[in-house]
Amino acid sequence: MSPIFEKVKLHSKENLPFVIYRKPNSRTIIGVFQVNDHLYFSENFKEEAFIFSSFLGDKPIVFPIEHSEVKFAAPHLVDGNDEKNLQTKTNEAEREKFISLVQSGINAINEGTFRKVVLSRVEAVDVPNFDIEVVFERMLQHYSTAFCYCWYHPKIGMWMGATPERLLQAKEKSFNTMSLAGTQTFQGNDVVSWKNKEREEQEFVTSFIVENLKNQASDVQLSTPYTTRAGNLLHIRTDIEGTLNEDSNLKNVIDILHPTPAVCGLPKNIARDFILKNEGYDREFYSGFLGELNLNINTNEHETDLYVNLRCMKVGDKVAQIYVGGGITKDSNPEAEWEETVNKTKTMKRIL
Template sequence: MEPLRGDETTVGETTVVARGCRLDDAPVRAVLETDARPRFFWAAGTESIAARGSAATVTADGQSRFDDVRTALEALFADCSVPDDLPSAARPRAFGGFAFHNGTHEEADSPWDGFPSAAFFLPEIQVTKKDDDAWLTTVATGPEAATEAETLLEEWRDRLVADSESEPGIPPGISHRERTPTQDGWREQVAAAVASVDRGDLQKVVLAQSLSATLDTELSVPDVMARLSRTYPDCYRFMLSPDAGGTFFGATPERLVSVRGRTVRTEALAGSTGRGDTPAEDEWLAAELLDSEKDRHEQKLVADAIRDQLEPFASTVRIGDRTIRRLATVQHLRTSITAELDDDEHVLSLVEALHPTPAVGGLPPDAALRTIRETEAFDRGWYAAPIGWVDAAGNGTFAVGIRSAVATEREATLFAGAGIVADSDPDREWDEVQLKYRPILDELE
């Protein structure tokens, strides 16, 4: 098929050109299994995207990191020539995310080397599959951008046609694991947090744990993503390997925000219980969760806070009914939230307003974040932070990076947390965290 072409766009000495063509299939793992960095994978609903290589990279730090990234990406997309007939699903997107905190935990040993406070890249190679359609998109920069983009398109089109998806291998196995904190340490942390709630210093705080696993064999994250996609097809599956360091990956049930035009979609996800061994037990556990005063209170705090954060942007915010969100190992309380923006807004403006929601931070926000920093003996890095994509129109979708891990070839560090409120029981919260490890742990053991 003849590639789709657009006119070159030059600003100063920078030329950014995109090319695209339709594919019969989209073997996304062929893109992810290359050694090139950065690499990114995203799957949600009927859409999956694999990307690699960087035509342009944006990083930022400091209090203005969200605004700095937005400004840089707007300028980058303004300079990008895209064929008019390339469908929206196949147009170039910038992929990336943010750290949970602005800055790192200076006293903690961190597996997050190579992950800035904010990082996005415009990929050289982007393979998109949506419903039954598949597309290859290439991007190049510089004086010879048009030629380079077309060369990349021809090379990768031939490569992908010759490739096919293989079955994922078996999990690597775990030879050693170490939890931070210990269960006794966790009891002390939860007791201190509950005392802060009782004093009125906090309404809620989300405390996290980390689990470091030494692997028996080398980890293939693309294999993990293939298995996660089968087990958690209704979750946001993501993977990011930055220019250096490990790979952050996961299967999160929680959308932070989606913006398309002036329509905003988000959700309040809080309160957890396990899955039953039988349908009857499953329904009983769900009913118990719906009737739990503690869990309903925790979930209402999240929904109300999200509404308050959206109201400066939208005069009408609609909060749906409380429902059960069932996953393979856990059930949650979920409330869908939608809004119509009063004006055009970039998705990153909404990301900045919403992060962190009380589902992963707490209330009041400043006091909760201070408690998290003072309590947790590890760096959250990109755990529980926004990860997703942005397009040239300022549309995009971001998930909350939970049910996740950061890994190198033989080491993986998993993260999971629990919301602490006045009625929290330390041992019950401990058990909840262990449930939340299962999506990733099951793919490693």
């Protein structure tokens, strides 16, 4: 067992908070180990800390660096299961429930309530022999381009994920973010065709980000939309960068971006109300955000690097709750949306 996982096991045994994570395309695992079990919350995003925020964004939890030990390690990559052979069983009751939820969303769009809504579900998977080291290193093996993490607080629980989506990276006044939407299963070729529904969904996200940042930033530049791969899934992505205005700050920008139309909908507040009323469960930290706040822990520079909490699960006593969702527009097909969530569950099922 590597020293960083010895520290993880010790912290777990002593019921102390920690997070271990690896940034996209990095060869370094970073561990932040809080030295007490206090729940610290961010009020203004000015702390140097690792931050973990819920979908609703209220009272984001931070592990302050001043109250934590930091450790580094290189990943020991293990052989994972062959993703092509992964089989899943359909729960007909859950399938019908989700299809009905999606149809309700489509109906609301057709009635003019909103233009897009992101609807999700949670699926329980038995994990009788869960081993945090094996599961985390298998995650690193399969998802080299994702932000991979395991986060634990004794008063909250354990969360793990491999998210492909950055919410915000900011250094001094420069920032970059991304617009990510649309999903296809990877079939061995990154050159694919996208339907109008998927292109429109991604354009909603891009337009929202650019429009809402115009009063906070200048010199905003966009890449051409392109296909990007995250594990066994493909998405449409646009890179967005710019310079924050002198009177802008990190909290303003995060409040604008979170939750984005990629995890909530458009208009944001109306879509969020529909989600809270109709999904039938508490998302908790699914589709929230997490990452380094005001400190690049590897380089010790003043930098923020935050990711949307997608492709994630909450790990309990011998059971893992896997969270998945998809963007719904007027052109959505409820059956196809169900299949998209099934494909997304494979991200976490593969590493379990």
